[in-house]
Amino acid sequence: MVNSAYDSLNGRRGQIELKNVGKKYKTNIGEVHALSDINLTIEAGSYVSLIGASGCGKSTMLRVIAGLTPLTAGSVTLDGKEIDGPGSDRGFVFQEHALFPWLTIRQNVAFGLKEARKQNANDEADKWLEITGLTGFGNAFPHQLSGGMCQRACLARSLAMNPAALLLDEPLGALDAFTRMYMQDEILRVWENRKTTMLMVTHDVDEAIYMSDCVVLLSPRPGRIEKTVEIELPRPRDRNDDRFISYRKTILESLHFAGFRREPDFYI
Ligand SMILES: Nc1ncnc2c1ncn2[C@@H]1O[C@H](COP(=O)(O)OP(=O)(O)OP(=O)(O)O)[C@@H](O)[C@H]1O
Ligand SMILES: [Mg+2]
Structure with a gap:
C-alpha cells in the first residue's frame, strides 16, 4: 500500500524538510541555544551527512527529526507530514x-x-x-x-x-579504521538497494565525502548551516581521486581545519 505522499515522490518516500528550525534547551546552568534558523530539504532516497564541531547541535538535529526532542521554533516534516513524536517511519542508529x-x-x-x-x-x-x-x-x-x-x-x-528515513548518529565512530571502511561499503550497499533516506552525523570528512550526495556543515553556538556541499562524484568512489581530494580541501577549509593551529577552545 502506498500513500499519496509516497506517490507524489515517484514511488520514493523519506523526504525530510526543516523550516526555520530552532531549539533551545532550558538547563540548570541557563538556556542553551542548540539550533537556530535551520532550513534544509533532504531529498527522498538521498544520503546526507552532517559535520561540525562538537556541541554544534548535530545530535539535536537528528533527535528533533526523530521526534525525540521537541522543537522550540519552526517545523519538520517527513513526506509533507509534520513530525510531532517518534514513529516507525524513522529509524535511529546510535553511536554506541x-x-x-x-x-x-x-x-x-x-x-x-x-x-x-x-x-x-x-x-x-x-x-x-x-x-x-x-x-x-x-x-x-x-x-x-x-x-x-x-x-x-x-x-x-x-x-x-x-523506515522511510534512517538517522545515524556517528554510527561508525567506535570502529577501527579498516572495519569502518568496510562498514561504509556495507551501509552503502543496503542504501543502494533500498534507497532509504539517510542522514548521518560523522566527524570524518573522508567518510562524509565517500558516502554522501550532500555534506551539510554546521557552525556552533547556536548550530547553523554554514555551507552545503553537493558531492558530484560517480559511485563507487575512489578516495584517492583528485576530485575527492579537492572536496576534502574545500570542507576542511570551511571547517578551518586545513592545517593551521586552532584556537584551543575549539573542538571537533
Ligand atoms: N538534553 C539536553 N539538555 C540540555 N542541553 C543539551 C541537551 N542535549 C544537548 N544539549 C546541548 O545542546 C548543544 C548541542 O548538543 P548536541 O548533543 O546536539 O551536539 P553535537 O553536535 O551532537 O556534539 P558532539 O559532536 O559532541 O556529539 C550542546 O551545547 C549541549 O550541551
Ligand atoms: Mg552528538
Whole structure:
C-alpha cells in the first residue's frame, strides 16, 4: 500500500524538510541555544551527512527529526507530514550499539517487528541478518560479537522496520579504521538497494565525502548551516581521486581545519 505522499515522490518516500528550525534547551546552568534558523530539504532516497564541531547541535538535529526532542521554533516534516513524536517511519542508529544484551541477535533484530505484530518476524530478521553479513550469528548474544558486528545488527534492526528515513548518529565512530571502511561499503550497499533516506552525523570528512550526495556543515553556538556541499562524484568512489581530494580541501577549509593551529577552545 502506498500513500499519496509516497506517490507524489515517484514511488520514493523519506523526504525530510526543516523550516526555520530552532531549539533551545532550558538547563540548570541557563538556556542553551542548540539550533537556530535551520532550513534544509533532504531529498527522498538521498544520503546526507552532517559535520561540525562538537556541541554544534548535530545530535539535536537528528533527535528533533526523530521526534525525540521537541522543537522550540519552526517545523519538520517527513513526506509533507509534520513530525510531532517518534514513529516507525524513522529509524535511529546510535553511536554506541544499543542492542538488548539479554536477547540474541535474531531476537534483537526481530524485536520491533514483533512489537508491530508483523507476521514471520524471525524470517524477516534472518533476511536482514543475511543482508548485513550476520548469517550464522542469529543465536549469539551481543557480547559474543565484535563492535562492528553489533553495529551491523543495529542497522539490521532499524532497516527491518523499513523506515522511510534512517538517522545515524556517528554510527561508525567506535570502529577501527579498516572495519569502518568496510562498514561504509556495507551501509552503502543496503542504501543502494533500498534507497532509504539517510542522514548521518560523522566527524570524518573522508567518510562524509565517500558516502554522501550532500555534506551539510554546521557552525556552533547556536548550530547553523554554514555551507552545503553537493558531492558530484560517480559511485563507487575512489578516495584517492583528485576530485575527492579537492572536496576534502574545500570542507576542511570551511571547517578551518586545513592545517593551521586552532584556537584551543575549539573542538571537533
Ligand atoms: N538534553 C539536553 N539538555 C540540555 N542541553 C543539551 C541537551 N542535549 C544537548 N544539549 C546541548 O545542546 C548543544 C548541542 O548538543 P548536541 O548533543 O546536539 O551536539 P553535537 O553536535 O551532537 O556534539 P558532539 O559532536 O559532541 O556529539 C550542546 O551545547 C549541549 O550541551
Ligand atoms: Mg552528538
